Amino acid sequence: MLRWPIAILLLANILAFVAVRGVFGPPPTAGGREPVHLNREVHPDWLKVQAVTTAQAADQPVVGGPAPAAPISASELPQ
Template sequence: MLRWLIAILILANGLAFAAIGGVFGPTPSSGSRETQHLSRQIHPERLVVKPIRPSESADMPRVGGPVAEPAVQASALTQ
């Protein structure tokens, strides 16, 4: 019985490998559908980097500064 299971698994792996390789035709995700996404891509030449002001960085941790206590309530577990 175990021989049949191993043979079926090897056959299933071979079929999956063939399907990924394109034996049964191209995969649905390889088509040129939904072309509107290409027109909505971000152009890197249009990106602008701006520095963060101190008022915007209130939640940013300071390197080398003291570590704030986490806002988590903890209690001892009962047995």
């Protein structure tokens, strides 16, 4: 009863081992497939580092701090 599932799992393991060893070619993550595209992704000369001013720092959320209260006004609805 369990003979076929065990045989299928054994064949799947052998196939996976052979694929990892590179019998079917290099894996997709081997790199070097599109070096021109990778060179164009990030342009370091376009990036500019700027110091954060106190006005900009006040707008940033504090990690681990309480959530800011939303500026919502509430009033009674007319009946």
